[in-house]
Amino acid sequence: MxxxxxxxxxxxxxxxxxxxxxxxxxxxxxxxxxxxxxxxxxxxxxxxxxxxxxxxxxxxxxxxxxxxxxxxxxxxxxxxxEVELELSCPNSACRMTNFVTINLEDLKVTPYGEEREFAFKLPGSKKAVRFGYLDGHKEKRLASLREPNISSAMLIRILDIDGKAPSKKSLAEMSMRDRNALRQEMSRVDAGIDTSVETECDGCGTKIRTRLEAEPAFLFPGVRL
Incomplete structure (x- = not known):
């Protein structure tokens, strides 16, 4: 064990x-x-x-x-x-396969603090937003959505906006400035292990971004799925 x-x-x-x-x-x-x-x-x-x-x-x-x-x-x-990744260049004129090795022991881990709820004032509208972390239940709700998007991922974490329950309408009407600021604040307080991967294509230099858990080699090394 x-x-x-x-x-x-x-x-x-x-x-x-x-x-x-x-x-x-x-x-x-x-x-x-x-x-x-x-x-x-x-x-x-x-x-x-x-x-x-x-x-x-x-x-x-x-x-x-x-x-x-x-x-x-x-x-x-x-x-x-070690995870051996084969990442295709997103540049349609290139599509070169890039080989990247990630050592899981090197991934950055950020511990959680004691807080589980956070207050944030939107810079544009000045409205007060309370939000929390994602957990397994919220992940399951997101997975059940037919077309999950940025708004649904934000909405599921928001507890209230100016004391009122959030809605799709309130997120749709929120300015891009406020939405971006709120996403950045959510990202700032998040904790856990950083599984993001960023590299450049060996052929054309285009940036390649992914997450380890999204790649087949993470759980199925050497298997073509």
Whole structure:
């Protein structure tokens, strides 16, 4: 078994993934609904804090930064520290395949503070916004949306705007200046493990950006999916 401290400070004990978890991660229905990762984490969590054999609700209650941290560490103990990525250049005139090696042990981890809710005054409208972190439940709601977008990702974190419940209309009417400032504030207070990857195409120099967990090689090294 392997022990880690989550960004929130809770101690986590994991076991390696087996063929049962690989079957979950190749089930397209479970992948689309977001249930595959939840089930994999549930299966491989041996202890969470003082609780042995935590159930699915406890996995869902975890903040998103903790959940992604756990997934990265689970990948490490099951498949090793290094991830060999094959990234296609987004430049349609190039499309060169670039090979990048990421060592998971080198990823930056930012711990959570004690706060779980945050207040922010929009610079344009001067309205007061309260927002919180994403957790497993909010991730599941986002995954269930037919066409998730920037607005829905923001809306699901907002608790209220000037004391009123947020709505799609209130987000649509918010100025781009205010929306951008709010996104930056949400990003500023976020914690967890940084899985962003940024490199340049060896052929044309175009910037390539992705996230490790979005790449097949993260969980299926050497397998063409």
């Amino acid at each position: 392997y022990s880690f401290e989550l960004p929130s400070g809770t101690e986590l004990e994991l076991r390696e993934m087996t063929g049962a978890e690989e079957e979950l991660l190749t089930n397209q229905r479970l992948i689309r609904s977001g249930e595959a990762i939840n089930q994999v984490l549930r299966n491989c969590f041996v202890r969470l804090g003082e609780k042995t054999d935590p159930d699915l609700s406890e996995v869902m209650n975890l903040l998103s930064g903790d959940r992604l941290f756990a997934l990265v560490r689970l990948r490490q103990i099951s498949l090793g520290d």
